[in-house]
Amino acid sequence: MGKKRLNFWDAEYFIERKERITNLEFSKEFIDIASKKLERNFKSKTGIKSRGNVIIELPSAFFKDKFSYSSGDVSKIQWALILYDYFYPVEINWSSKSGRIYVPSDIDIEESDIIFWFEDLDAIKVHEILYPTIQNPLKLDSLHFDLNIKSMNQNLIIDIEPNIVGDLILLNIENMVIRVFQKWNEKALKDSNDKLGLGLIHSWSFHKENNLEIRVDMGSADVTVLKKLLLELDTLDTIKAINIE
Structure with a gap:
């Protein structure tokens, strides 16, 4: 043996x-x-x-x-x-x-x-x-929008489709994303000895047309930040679908 x-x-x-x-x-x-x-x-x-x-x-x-x-x-x-x-x-x-x-x-x-x-x-x-029988690796249930995850690695594209097209709606979603990511990085920076294992998000950028596209370099950030983002976005009633790849 x-x-x-x-x-x-x-x-x-x-x-x-x-x-x-x-x-x-x-x-x-x-x-x-x-x-x-x-x-x-x-x-x-x-x-x-x-x-x-x-x-x-x-x-x-x-x-x-x-x-x-x-x-x-x-x-x-x-x-x-x-x-x-x-x-x-x-x-x-x-x-x-x-x-x-x-x-x-x-x-x-x-x-x-x-x-x-x-x-x-x-x-x-x-x-x-x-886990071939588990469909959602982020283990989130009962989100009000459709969630489709094609891949999940260091460099992500998060495409957010609103219920109604409008600049103010997209701006509101963008501001929420910024708040979640900034708060995460601030907490990670305070954890100087990496006891929490949060990791830093390296960068993110936005592109807006009818949808809001977010390009994220996850850096060393824990996948939990995506869960936090999706749960925060679930509090809005303006999102139809989110695709991650």
């Missing part, structure tokens, strides 16, 4: 077996910190808590040609998540608050300094794999 892996990214299991994919050196300290922070980032972006059904894993040897690593202000590894038995390619990124460039073999890592995240993790795809 194989060793049971309890961590999101199991250092002992990984280090013992990584040679079939890469000769890049990894320290246990690096993986243990990455495991904690990436598990939090995964939950932040998908709303899903890993219970052993999601792990960072060594895929089969054919993946060797797809593996890549680059070091810099933002360092990157092309790697994989295993969602049950499904192989899901991901890009693991990390940087630091201090500007120090960490490499995977480092052992003297300041945990509060280093930041890990998954780049362009599609929450909708993850939900389809893990």
